Amino acid sequence: MPFRHCPSCGGTEIRLEFGKAFRCGACGFLYFHNVATAAGAVIESDGRLLFIVRAMEPAAGLLALPGGFVDPGERAEDAVVRECREEIGWAPKEFEFLASFPNRYEYRSILYNTCDFFFLVRADGLSVKDLELDPEETAGVRFVRPDEVVMEDLAFESTRMAIGAYLEYKARIRVNSPERYSS
Numbered sequence: 001m002p003f004r005h006c007p008s009c010g011g012t013e014i015r016l017e018f019g020k021a022f023r024c025g026a027c028g029f030l031y032f033h034n035v036a037t038a039a040g041a042v043i044e045s046d047g048r049l050l051f052i053v054r055a056m057e058p059a060a061g062l063l064a065l066p067g068g069f070v071d072p073g074e075r076a077e078d079a080v081v082r083e084c085r086e087e088i089g090w091a092p093k094e095f096e097f098l099a100s101f102p103n104r105y106e107y108r109s110i111l112y113n114t115c116d117f118f119f120l121v122r123a124d125g126l127s128v129k130d131l132e133l134d135p136e137e138t139a140g141v142r143f144v145r146p147d148e149v150v151m152e153d154l155a156f157e158s159t160r161m162a163i164g165a166y167l168e169y170k171a172r173i174r175v176n177s178p179e180r181y182s183s
């Protein structure tokens with residue numbers, strides 16, 4: 001439990017309820033540490049997927065998708081555009097919803113349970129020269145063929161799930177339109 005004292009009365013009778021709420025037994029103060037929303041981009045360019053190399057903890061050095069927390073009052077669709085602009089200096093104009101997955105994100109010893117929304121971006125022709133990386137957040141980018149993604153190199157469980165959803169989505173397209181892939 002990250003809190004030792006009640007933020008309202010300073011008492012020490014803080015207890016966890018419902019696995020996500022902090023209640024003070026002295027004054028009745030109640031705080032819900034609710035699930036936070038995040039948005040990420042699965043960017044496809046010429047048959048490869050764009051990953052960023054995380055510069056920051058948690059999971060510095062591992063691969064992730066461009067993305068981040070949704071701000072108060074913001075739509076997930078706008079958050080994914082903003083986060084791409086901030087992290088890689090390039091923002092998608094068109095995208096579609098792919099899937100959402102729960103994630104656990106520990107930052108400075110506080111655990112945030114999140115629900116990560118993933119959007120699929122088609123950006124054929126996009127290359128590293130079109131990008132401008134924020135060195136504080138992004139140590140580099142990798143364009144990786146989907147079948148060559150090493151799941152252990154991915155920073156977050158939700159990223160692994162998103163890549164799985166992407167592969168299923170591609171397989172579904174192939175089944176639905178075999179003529180596009182025959183010959």
Ligand SMILES: [Zn+2]
Nearest residue numbers: 006009024027
């Ligand atoms: Zn209290």
